Amino acid sequence: MREFLAGGLRHATAFIDQAAMRANLALARSKAPHAAVLAMIKANAYGHGMLAVADCLAGHCEYYGVARLTEAEQLRAHGCEQNIVVFGHGYSANDIAMAAKLRLTPCLYSAQLLDEQLQQCHQHKLPFWLKLDTGMHRLGIPESASKCIDTALASPLCEVVLTHLHSADEPGMPSSKQQLQRFSEALKNSSKGNLERKLSIANSAFLMQASSPSGYANTLRSLLPAYAPEKEIIRPGIMLYGANPLAQAIADEKLLSPVMTMAAPVIDVKAIARGESVGYGATWRADNPGHIATIAAGYADGYPRHAENGTPVEIHGVRCPLAGRVSMDSIGVDISALIKSGVQVHAGDSAVLWGATLRVEEVAACAGTISYQLLTGVSARVERVNF
Structure with a gap:
């Protein structure tokens, strides 16, 4: 992977x-x-x-x-x-x-x-x-x-x-x-x-x-x-x-191997000032100066429209919070903590929306839905790569 x-x-x-x-x-x-x-x-x-x-x-x-x-x-x-x-x-x-x-x-x-x-x-x-x-x-x-x-x-x-x-x-x-x-x-x-x-x-x-x-x-x-x-x-x-x-977590969960890793490229990184907003409706605002990565995946790809602010997205193996409403073709992710830790993020880097270390069930819960809906909702324009 x-x-x-x-x-x-x-x-x-x-x-x-x-x-x-x-x-x-x-x-x-x-x-x-x-x-x-x-x-x-x-x-x-x-x-x-x-x-x-x-x-x-x-x-x-x-x-x-x-x-x-x-x-x-x-x-x-x-x-x-x-x-x-x-x-x-x-x-x-x-x-x-x-x-x-x-x-x-x-x-x-x-x-x-x-x-x-x-x-x-x-x-x-x-x-x-x-x-x-x-x-x-x-x-x-x-x-x-x-x-x-x-x-x-x-x-x-x-x-x-x-x-x-x-x-x-x-x-x-x-x-x-x-x-x-x-x-x-x-x-x-x-x-x-x-x-x-x-x-x-x-x-x-x-x-x-x-x-x-x-x-x-x-x-x-x-x-x-x-x-x-x-x-x-x-x-x-x-x-x-x-x-x-299952509705409750059980030990057997570890025996189930996630099959799909949903990933998308970072297509832009920009600095953002304190108090500035991200996304439609300005539902997220920066508490401090920071950085936002724009990821090329949105609800037209099957990423859940109702995913809440803070929904985790993995970049360089680190969980970063969703910032702002999900758009048709993109999402914004707050990478401020990642940048402060010394990890650089560039256009062309990959972001994992769900997969082996970020289970689809967790993302679904953040969107108030179930894994079935997220998986079956991955759209036809998303390329499937079998390995």
């Missing part, structure tokens, strides 16, 4: 550490070593570049997960032969036909659309996954809709039953345990629920809560009589990219 930053940057650049990504996937697999892994690469692989990430993780997981049919089409056009599950939205007759043509697996989630979609899947002999709603109330067949669940489970094309946990980041996971009980009851109450099928439950937060593989398996086994480790498919997402999905 140092050599990339030392070489000088022309514009905002996202450096993608592919070895770190594979290490994070290995960590996810270690939590449930007998399970298959579905790597979530939707939303341009959380901003990391979907096609490059698909190439990086090929052979390291059993499935890819995307949100849209168009994402899956891009993967197939790229030459990706991996099993691809499409989790979102719609599935018209044309969508089902396209999914069959491209060997994709749709995830069926709507009681209202189920009969028509099952008919289309049977027509094309297309396997599908079935999503149950156990409390998130976003997508999924309601747990109480036993007739719908029976109808879907009666199909030999139903390969996997899944649900989504809405609060897996809670300490102790009380809500997740309640959802798992509902999931178990829905299968138990179904006349077809005793048929052997694969289950998919664990997202990044649920996996990161597990202190050991045995603890993870015991948690699921205590709540799901039908649970069998070899019939599980885990769905890591944000943890693949090195961001901690």
Whole structure:
């Protein structure tokens, strides 16, 4: 990474550490070593570049997960032969036909659309996954809709039953345990629920809560009589990219390796007098004479518009505070303390907006948001450099 930053940057650049990504996937697999892994690469692989990430993780997981049919089409056009599950939205007759043509697996989630979609899947002999709603109330067949669940489970094309946990980041996971009980009851109450099928439950937060593989398996086994480790498919997402999905800091955070380093060049350095302001709205003023560095990255690149004054930015490995509002193409950084320490800053030097030593979670907190939004918000004009 140092050599990339030392070489000088022309514009905002996202450096993608592919070895770190594979290490994070290995960590996810270690939590449930007998399970298959579905790597979530939707939303341009959380901003990391979907096609490059698909190439990086090929052979390291059993499935890819995307949100849209168009994402899956891009993967197939790229030459990706991996099993691809499409989790979102719609599935018209044309969508089902396209999914069959491209060997994709749709995830069926709507009681209202189920009969028509099952008919289309049977027509094309297309396997599908079935999503149950156990409390998130976003997508999924309601747990109480036993007739719908029976109808879907009666199909030999139903390969996997899944649900989504809405609060897996809670300490102790009380809500997740309640959802798992509902999931178990829905299968138990179904006349077809005793048929052997694969289950998919664990997202990044649920996996990161597990202190050991045995603890993870015991948690699921205590709540799901039908649970069998070899019939599980885990769905890591944000943890693949090195961001901690948990609300509270835990020791495992150190085991997650940040994948993206977002960096940009210093494009100007100027002295500033006491009382002078920086940026739109004059929201920051210098308490003393000092120096401001202008960095060529702004909200058009994905740097958060609402990052507050004082948000850290690294220059020469030293944290310097954001000064003033974020502009479309640039930010101002107070480098006064760095200059006073004897370190010179020049146009052409590199600034790190987040990365290995300045975690994206910290920057997100300074902007009142989450790491997911920052990573997925890195714009198309930011070059991705894989190494």
